[in-house]
Amino acid sequence: MFLAVGVKKIFCIPLCAELNEGVQALRRFQEKADPLVDGQPKVSITSLMAAMAAELVPALGKRCLLVLDAYFAVGPAFAILKTVRDAAGRPREYGEKLALIELFEKRRASFEQERIELYGQVKDVAVLTLDLLWKPIGEKLRFVLVADGDERFILMGSDLTLGARDMILAYSYRFKIEVSFKVLKHLIGAFFYRFWTTAWPRIGKVTNSDLSSVNDEHRKRLIAETTDAIEAFVNFGCIATGILQILALSCHKTIWQRYTGWLRTVSSAIPSEEVVQSVVQQEYFQNFRAFSNDAIYTIIMSKSRGDQQCWMPLAA
16 A cells, blocks of 8 residues: 655655555554544555554654545544544534435536636536545545536535535545656566565465464564565665655756757656666666675675675565
8 A cells, every 4th residue: 555645746756655455464563553533543555544544744844635545435434544633623513414416417507617627628617515424433524526517426524614625626636646656666666576485474375474373483473574575675765765756856957958868849848767777777886886885786796706695585
């Protein structure tokens, strides 16, 4: 699971990565605390993602807007995220239960027209904004009903100050996370980890790993270290991606001046991560000998000599 931050509507910089699916036993081995919902531990994909955000937002020290898929529109996610915002509100007053999808017809006359740029195209959409009490958390949320031609969308958020236009724009930026996944996978190689340990029970032909039989503390430690290594490797990939993106934003003129490749079309003044990587690699190897005192230089040279001493096995 990833958390990322958007920068200048250009990049989606990955902030944190963590294993979030089928990890209850792993988290115990890693001695990670479980997210709490109403004082009770709740370990699920939605609660773990919300807990990641609740931990990161205070560290950023800025007002943040968390944009998630409909999969995360559940009570536990909103309940956990209440811990990083002012939870004070008006008393609960439940009214008539509404079927939101029916409002596209019943409240058609109340929709307002908005002209908005989505995915590079200017569109006219009809919107209806409603602040409603949502029973799973007992608080008001803002619901935005969007009619785009024959398509219907419903957005929801806990920020009652955010207008319909801004909510629609924020949700449209989600596609940038897909671009970041492509960069992490194909350019950085963040998912090409090969950490394993024989302490892990053999999976065989099944798809789920049963760790209930692991009672030995030594095996638990080895499995925890393997899991930590996987998460650390991916997070280093996130850091590398973020560095490339920051260089693209802050040094774009220099990057283009030193880029020796060829592009059929230059679509933006801000270079892509691949262009920045090309320039960084070129500059590094041109000045390779100047880094002879660096640890990475020692590692690379040891590999060229066939010396494997600096590669230590993670676990037996």
